[in-house]
Amino acid sequence: MHTGITTAALPAHVTIEEVASAAGVSRSTVSRVVNGSTAVSPSALEAVRRAIAELNYVPNRAARSLASRQTHALALVVPEDTTRFFGDPFFAAIVSGINSRLGRSDYVLNLFIASDDPGDKTTAYLRSGSVDGAFIVSHHTSDTFIDRIAAAVPVVYGGRPVQERESAYYVDVDNVRGGREATDYLVQRGFTRIATISGPVTMPAGIDRLDGYRAALAGAGLEEVAVEDGNFTADGGSAAMSRILESGVEFDALFIASDLMARGALAVLGRAGIRVPEDIAIVGFDDSPVATSVTPKLTTMRQPSLAQGEQMASVLLDLLAGRSPQHVTMLDTELIVRDSV
Known part of the structure; x- marks a missing residue:
């Protein structure tokens, strides 16, 4: 002794x-x-x-702080660059939701924005015992460093994790259903040549919304017209829209898997003299402030990002308190009809 x-x-x-x-x-x-x-x-x-x-x-x-084994600090890890983080209203809503719930607790939130983790700088800090747990949002298949974080502290994912495990905790919206309902709405309005600008297939949200689009077309007996990845950014949406136009394919409607990408696509369509909704109908996804800041205002699928952040915080707080929250919390999307269809 x-x-x-x-x-x-x-x-x-x-x-x-x-x-x-x-x-x-x-x-x-x-x-x-x-x-x-x-x-x-x-x-x-x-x-x-x-x-x-x-x-x-x-x-x-x-x-x-071994007496309590708590630091009362939590980390929000966003594997994106700063331009993407500060330019996408989704992240602001998630942070607001998390902060709203943590405001009723003793925990503070630390933010880590890292598109990669050179030298394991972020990972080493989080694994050192500096935080009690972490939220991980907007991760890609290439973000292997998050597995090392999840091995060291309790983690709650915003969205289905890339490597889905039974032991993982995550809060997500039903992206498959949302993509399907957005496309179904276009089908019900009589459109038959529906293209899509998808999110990246390195992210579960991009994969799931694309799966929903394809399920709706298959259910209606329609063929895919064009699928282009817009990377969930306005610039990506612009580039994807340009590629569709340059391909010469005929289409009468678009399901665009984020409002930011839809904003980029609308700019390209406007320069090409293509009117929305007179010539082309569009349904977006998110119902972020972008949806009502563009012309025409977007018909879009609303995802409850603020509530998602709150639920993520509740799940992690339950884990840290020794309670047993459910592993998967799934939130519904809702079609918001405006002027683009």
Whole structure:
């Protein structure tokens, strides 16, 4: 067992091995305690905590608050570049929803915007015990670093995770149903040559909305006219719309899988002298402020992004409190009819 040592006599940098020696346990046991693992006996846990306190071992915020094993800090990780984050109203709604729920708790939110994680900078920080849990939003198949975050702290995903596991917790909207209902509405209005500008197929939301579009066409006995990826951005929507026009394919309607992409597409159509809705009908997706800032105002699928953020926060708070929330929370979309059809 450790002996009584005053902090005034300690060296500047106490090692984990010194803590293990003082507590009479292995290095791995100290590591498990520091990282919040429950696979430690009560006696070893108490010995390590006492050694940490007496040796003043402070590797990170988790070690400084081992009495409660909480930092009361949460991370929102967005694997996108800053232009995308600040340019898409979806993220503002998600952050507002999370903050609204956390405002009724003791937790604060840290934001990490990283399209990748060179040198594991973000990952190392989050795995160091500096936060109690994390939200991950807008992730792609290439964002493998988030798996290392999820292995270290409780995580709630905004949207179906790329690598869906039974143990994962996520809050999503029914993107398949939303894509299908948007396309069905165009079919019901008599349109038969319906093209789409999709989100990226590296993201579950892009995949699911495209699946919904295809399911609606198949149900109506219609063929796909054109499918172009617009990357969920206005510039991407512009480029995708240009590619469809340049292909010469005939179409009478478009399902565009985000309002931002629809804004880009409308600009291209306007320059080409194609009128909406007189020549081409459009249904978007999101019902973000973009939908009512363009001309004509967009008919679109509303997704409750604010509520999604609130639900994500509620799920993570439940996990941290030792409760057992459901793994999957699915929110409905709603068709909002305006002037573009």
